[in-house]
Amino acid sequence: MKGLDPVYKLWGAALLALVVTPVLARLAGLVWEFSQLAGYAGGLICLLLCACPLRPRDTVPPTLLSLRRHQWLGWAALILTLTHIGGLLIADRLVVEYLKTTSPLYQLAGIVAAILLLVVVLSSLAGVRRWWGSHRGFQATHVTLSLLLVALIAAHVVATDRYTGGNVRRMLFVMVTIGAIAMPLRARAKNLAARASGAGRQLVFGRHSAWVACAIAIAVAAVASLSAAAVHGGLREPLLRRATLLPLDFPHDKHTAVNCLLCHHNYVDKTGLDTCIRCHRSKRTDLKEGAEARFHSFCFDCHRNPDAKFERHGPPSGCTACHRALGSGVATPRQAGGS
Numbered sequence: 600m601k602g603l604d605p606v607y608k609l610w611g612a613a614l615l616a617l618v619v620t621p622v623l624a625r626l627a628g629l630v631w632e633f634s635q636l637a638g639y640a641g642g643l644i645c646l647l648l649c650a651c652p653l654r655p656r657d658t659v660p661p662t663l664l665s666l667r668r669h670q671w672l673g674w675a676a677l678i679l680t681l682t683h684i685g686g687l688l689i690a691d692r693l694v695v696e697y698l699k700t701t702s703p704l705y706q707l708a709g710i711v712a713a714i715l716l717l718v719v720v721l722s723s724l725a726g727v728r729r730w731w732g733s734h735r736g737f738q739a740t741h742v743t744l745s746l747l748l749v750a751l752i753a754a755h756v757v758a759t760d761r762y763t764g765g766n767v768r769r770m771l772f773v774m775v776t777i778g779a780i781a782m783p784l785r786a787r788a789k790n791l792a793a794r795a796s797g798a799g800r801q802l803v804f805g806r807h808s809a810w811v812a813c814a815i816a817i818a819v820a821a822v823a824s825l826s827a828a829a830v831h832g833g834l835r836e837p838l839l840r841r842a843t844l845l846p847l848d849f850p851h852d853k854h855t856a857v858n859c860l861l862c863h864h865n866y867v868d869k870t871g872l873d874t875c876i877r878c879h880r881s882k883r884t885d886l887k888e889g890a891e892a893r894f895h896s897f898c899f900d901c902h903r904n905p906d907a908k909f910e911r912h913g914p915p916s917g918c919t920a921c922h923r924a925l926g927s928g929v930a931t932p933r934q935a936g937g938s
Contacts, residue, residue: 607663610650610778617643617775625903628916634686638709639762641679642752644672645716649749650779652742671712673720680713691917693845693924700843703891705758712751719744739807742783746818749780754808757825758834764903773826780818783811804839805851835892856909862897 621639626632651663664672687694697706719741721727723887731737753776757763763772824830860867865878879890898921903914915921 607650607782610775610782612777613771613775614643614646614650617772618767620771623768624762625762625914627914628687628690630690631916634683634690635761637679637686638683639756641683641716642756644676644679644780645745645752646673648676649745650782652745652783653738670723673723677716677720680716684713687917691919693918693922696845696918700839701837703758703837704894704906705755705834707838708751708758708834709755712748712755715744715748715751719748736809737751739811742811743814746780746814749776750793750818750821752776753822753825754834759830760899760903763800769831770826773822776822777819780815780822784815831893832888832896833894836889837891840880841891845918845924847921848919848923851906 623637627635648669650663651669653664653666653669698710700707702710710853722737722741722744728734728737731740757769757772760769763769771918825834865875876890876892879886879888879893886893899915
C-alpha cells in the first residue's frame with residue numbers, strides 16, 4: 600500500500616499473527632465457538648482502527664483508511680461484538696450470570712468495552728459530531744475513548760485466555776495492543792513540523808496533543824501490566840462475591856484418569872480438611888487467588904491445555920458444562936468447589 604512505512608508493516612504482520620491464533624485453540628461447541636470468534640474479530644478490528652486513525656493528508660504516514668471505510672469497520676466491530684454477546688446468551692442461558700456485578704473483573708471490562716464501542720460508533724455519526732465546537736475537539740475525544748476501549752478489550756481478551764493462552768500468544772497480543780495505542784503519536788510531515796512552534800504541535804492533534812499523549816501513556820501502562828501473572832489472576836476475581844454459589848455438576852466418573860489429589864490436595868499437604876470454598880474464601884495470606892479465580896483457572900487450564908495422555912478432553916463450551924442453574928439443586932460438600 601502506498602505510504603505504508605516499515606513501522607506499519609511490522610505492526611500489520613504482528614496483527615496477522617493474532618488473526619491465526621484461534622487455529623491453535625481447541626474447538627468447543629459450534630454456536631459457542633462462533634460467538635467467541637465474533638468477539639475476537641471485533642476486538643481485532645478495534646485494534647486496527649486505533650492504529651490507523653484518520654489523519655490530515657500532510658501526515659507521515661498519510662491516512663491509511665478513508666472516512667467511509669473507518670466508519671464501516673466501526674459498525675462491523677459493533678455488530679460482531681453484539682453477535683458475541685447474543686450468541687453466548689443463546690448458547691448458554693447461564694451466561695446471564697456474567698452480566699451481574701458478581702462477574703469477574705475481566706468480564707465487566709468486556710461489558711464496559713461493548714458499551715463504550717457503542718458510544719464511539721454512534722458519536723461518529725455526522726449529526727452527533729456537530730455537538731463538538733471544533734473538529735479537533737471531537738477528534739481528541741474520539742481518540743481518547745478509543746484508547747480506553749482498546750485497553751478494556753485487552754483486559755477482557757487476555758484474562759479470558761481463550762485465544763491468547765500461553766506466554767507467547769499473550770505477550771503478542773499485549774505488544775500488538777500497545778503498538779496500536781502508540782500509533783496516534785506519529786508526527787506531522789517534516790516541513791510542517793519545522794514551522795510548528797513547540798514539540799506538542801508537531802503531533803497530528805494540534806493543541807490537544809498533550810491530552811492525547813497523556814491518555815496514550817496511561818493506556819500503554821495499563822495494557823503492559825497485563826503481562827504480569829498477578830494482574831492476570833486479579834482480573835479473574837469478582838467485583839462482588841456471590842451470596843449464593845452456582846451448584847457444580849462435576850462428573851467424577853469422567854475424570855477417573857486424573858489423580859484425586861490433584862484437586863483434593865488438602866488431604867495430603869494438611870492445609871485443611873474443610874470444603875474448598877471455605878478454605879479458598881478465607882483470609883489466608885498464602886492463597887494468591889480467591890475461590891472464583893482459582894477454580895475457573897484450574898478447570899479452564901486443564902481443559903484447554905490437557906496432557907497428551909488425556910483423550911476426548913475438549914475445552915468447555917459454556918457455563919453449563921460445569922454448572923447447573925440456581926434452584927436446580929444445592930451444592931453438596933463434594934460440589935462445594937464451585938464458584
